[in-house]
Amino acid sequence: MKKRYSLLLLLAGFFLLQSCQENRAYRALIVTGQSNHNWQASATILKTILDQTKLFSTDIAQTPKEKGDMSNFHPNFSKYSIVVMDYNGDSWPEATKTAFLEYVKNGGGVVIYHEADNSFPDWKEYNEIIGLGGWNHRSEKDGPYVYYSKNQLVIDTVKGSAGSHGPQHEYLVRARKADHPILKGLPVAWMHGKDELYSTLRGPAKNMEILATAYADTAKRGTGRDEPMLMTITYGKGRIFHTAMGHVGKDATHPATECVGFIVTLQRGAEWAACGNVTQTIPIDFPNVAGSVSRPEYKEVTLTEDLDKIAAYTIDKSTKYLTDLQARIRQVSGNPAALLDLEKQMVSILKETGATVEGKKLILKELAWMGSDYCIPAVQELLKNDELKDAATFTLERMKGPRKI
Amino acid sequence: MTNSNRRSFLKNSAVASVGALVLPQIIPSTAMGMGGKLAPSNRLVMGAIGTGSQGKSNMRDFLELNKEVQFVAVCDVDTNNLQKAKALADGAYVNNDCRTYGDYREFLEKEKLDAVCIALPDHWHGIIYTAAVEKKLHVYGEKPICRTIRDGQTIVKAVQKNKITWQTGSWQRSRPNFHRGAELAINGRLGKIHHIEVGLPNGNRGIGTPPVQDVPKELNWDMWLGPAPKVAYRGVSHWNWRWILEYSGGQLTDWAGHHIDIANWGAGLEHTGPVEIVGEGVYPREGIYNVPVEYDFNCKYANGIEMRVCNEARLEKGSGTTWYGDKGWIHVNRGETLFASDPKILEEVIGENEIHLIKSDNHWQNFVNCVRSGEKTIAPVEVAYRAISVALLGEIAMQTGQKIQWDPDKEEIIGNPMAARLLDRPYRAPWQLPTI
Ligand SMILES: [Zn+2]
Numbered sequence: 001m002k003k004r005y006s007l008l009l010l011l012a013g014f015f016l017l018q019s020c021q022e023n024r025a026y027r028a029l030i031v032t033g034q035s036n037h038n039w040q041a042s043a044t045i046l047k048t049i050l051d052q053t054k055l056f057s058t059d060i061a062q063t064p065k066e067k068g069d070m071s072n073f074h075p076n077f078s079k080y081s082i083v084v085m086d087y088n089g090d091s092w093p094e095a096t097k098t099a100f101l102e103y104v105k106n107g108g109g110v111v112i113y114h115e116a117d118n119s120f121p122d123w124k125e126y127n128e129i130i131g132l133g134g135w136n137h138r139s140e141k142d143g144p145y146v147y148y149s150k151n152q153l154v155i156d157t158v159k160g161s162a163g164s165h166g167p168q169h170e171y172l173v174r175a176r177k178a179d180h181p182i183l184k185g186l187p188v189a190w191m192h193g194k195d196e197l198y199s200t201l202r203g204p205a206k207n208m209e210i211l212a213t214a215y216a217d218t219a220k221r222g223t224g225r226d227e228p229m230l231m232t233i234t235y236g237k238g239r240i241f242h243t244a245m246g247h248v249g250k251d252a253t254h255p256a257t258e259c260v261g262f263i264v265t266l267q268r269g270a271e272w273a274a275c276g277n278v279t280q281t282i283p284i285d286f287p288n289v290a291g292s293v294s295r296p297e298y299k300e301v302t303l304t305e306d307l308d309k310i311a312a313y314t315i316d317k318s319t320k321y322l323t324d325l326q327a328r329i330r331q332v333s334g335n336p337a338a339l340l341d342l343e344k345q346m347v348s349i350l351k352e353t354g355a356t357v358e359g360k361k362l363i364l365k366e367l368a369w370m371g372s373d374y375c376i377p378a379v380q381e382l383l384k385n386d387e388l389k390d391a392a393t394f395t396l397e398r399m400k401g402p403r404k405i
Numbered sequence: 406m407t408n409s410n411r412r413s414f415l416k417n418s419a420v421a422s423v424g425a426l427v428l429p430q431i432i433p434s435t436a437m438g439m440g441g442k443l444a445p446s447n448r449l450v451m452g453a454i455g456t457g458s459q460g461k462s463n464m465r466d467f468l469e470l471n472k473e474v475q476f477v478a479v480c481d482v483d484t485n486n487l488q489k490a491k492a493l494a495d496g497a498y499v500n501n502d503c504r505t506y507g508d509y510r511e512f513l514e515k516e517k518l519d520a521v522c523i524a525l526p527d528h529w530h531g532i533i534y535t536a537a538v539e540k541k542l543h544v545y546g547e548k549p550i551c552r553t554i555r556d557g558q559t560i561v562k563a564v565q566k567n568k569i570t571w572q573t574g575s576w577q578r579s580r581p582n583f584h585r586g587a588e589l590a591i592n593g594r595l596g597k598i599h600h601i602e603v604g605l606p607n608g609n610r611g612i613g614t615p616p617v618q619d620v621p622k623e624l625n626w627d628m629w630l631g632p633a634p635k636v637a638y639r640g641v642s643h644w645n646w647r648w649i650l651e652y653s654g655g656q657l658t659d660w661a662g663h664h665i666d667i668a669n670w671g672a673g674l675e676h677t678g679p680v681e682i683v684g685e686g687v688y689p690r691e692g693i694y695n696v697p698v699e700y701d702f703n704c705k706y707a708n709g710i711e712m713r714v715c716n717e718a719r720l721e722k723g724s725g726t727t728w729y730g731d732k733g734w735i736h737v738n739r740g741e742t743l744f745a746s747d748p749k750i751l752e753e754v755i756g757e758n759e760i761h762l763i764k765s766d767n768h769w770q771n772f773v774n775c776v777r778s779g780e781k782t783i784a785p786v787e788v789a790y791r792a793i794s795v796a797l798l799g800e801i802a803m804q805t806g807q808k809i810q811w812d813p814d815k816e817e818i819i820g821n822p823m824a825a826r827l828l829d830r831p832y833r834a835p836w837q838l839p840t841i
Contacts, residue, residue, distance in 0.1 A: 188718045291691050319614065368826070398826050
């Protein structure tokens, strides 16, 4: 593989992985190729996440390696609705920089991902695009620290270096602009998967809105401030979505990008950057304060998987598949046909000899309020089962409606 | 114990021995031909059912009332809590007389009391409140008064039938800032009220799925569960029952009896309910805690007022109650907080012919006074029922994901039999909600 990359690099000056997906609303370009992070992994992850929306068809543009000849690196930004920066490396040729700025000024969308806010410390306009940045000798000369403290936005011009983080840990992300299209409908706070918590970022912060923050706990060598995690910036007519989260290192697993909170805010942020609006629905597995939620394969859990897991449920196992089912019921509860469809699949678990008693109890509890006449024979059948008699009685009783006083 | 108190105590005991009764040693005054009224010189003979942290806290508040009440018996399914409660009572009277029970049925059968103070997990409220009221005991009962609308209706009916004095533990009503805020609002100092915001605490973080474990020897687990489904013990009982839907609706239903109650008080909605409820809840995905960790729903009332109830992180003003009217807003919260859009609103004087809300500066004293006088308490059962109904209807809207139409007069969900099932929760046999 490496060899083929190098050959292409020689031919084109950079490598462009062309996406072949059709009929998608937007084209996205991930720019990568140099970073202090595992960009080989992260670029693929970002592509997977974006393509999964079925809104984006995503290409990857790869720069030459460090200190390589950049002169031919000149992607055609204008073909794309968003450019996703997964890059922290050498300067680009002046013409490329100009093309990028023209692209943004004319309304092009940008997603700044994690270490991309470390990049280009001396490129003034780029720093206006990212709003806040860190490391690479950034200091008070680059702009103030911007953070929240006691629920107040603080813009602090005090001297000091920019960019820091303690050891990776799970942390709570808290919405500050819950009504922004990117966050609308999400919980106002959720646990984020194990990640670096970028802190002490500073920058011009012009035309910037902080959408969400995370408290950098001093117990985790943090600043004791609520640090910006999700931001939007406008530059000319261009919209920029900046996520400081999503560290991808050399480890085999990447809990920060597998976090559903990261995935969904990136997908929604990307759509907003592309068109100023968000049409995506909130997935049933979005995390909240109760705990982080991971998608190890970047795939949303399916109904079949939920039902299979419920059918195999024992009291020592996770109940998250039941929570998913409850959310699915809620989604279709106003639609009798769709609800009956779901009910039929639930009833099939009641009839399954291989399904566990505890799994059947979970199903019975839901049928108690949303079941129709369809489920009654199957529930009545369970009255004969000593272990399920009580739960089946509960269901049949509740289905009759409230008791008379 | 002061001399005069000891004298009155001894006098009371003496009456009992003259009557040659083994039980009770203290005769309840209401049973002594006083026409149900309590002479000011006599102490209220009380018992407590549920002696966990809130139960003991209420006992302490009653005991602080210059010895106006005497606890003669306590009841709990946890012998540790029971012994602590007995020690609390005995310590106050310097004796060893407080009797203990593990079963409320035996407690209600054997004890002859004036009043009982009840602080239990919500899933027990329907049965035990009703049973105590049917024994014609005056009740100081913790909020929320019910786990379901049906439980609540039953309790209200029982109180009205038995004409006892009821005080709900909605003690914010007895704090000056809440009283003042509500009185300004209801007297039109904000003009016509058009909407209300109620911010309640954010939900609890999960504890995952703790392993099944041995029931502690002091705890009668089957009795603790009572009418709730039989489940294995995982270390969740006292206090943290609050995070499991079988026993509670979480912060929402816990706090409804405070900030929603206050909202109703100031807006004249104490004796009615919303006509339309719609909203969303955020539920933990993993673990045994299953109450919403975030919640946000909107209620429309027949008179056009709208009330938004949500977790505090969703509101600029955070927790508390805010009434918004044509002429501004008033915000009240714990910590004696009282703010208004214009500070002048807070200086307004309420005229003689305007509405004067019942005033109390001690919630427990107000109960004792009303038992003596027969007057309505500051937090009667009907208004407690209306406050918790708002939360329970919100809970139904969130669970079903549907807009709920509610008839506040007939107290029925309109046109949605599926959602209507959630107005009630079947009990585990042999437990039954009594018919009144
Ligand atoms: Zn990193």
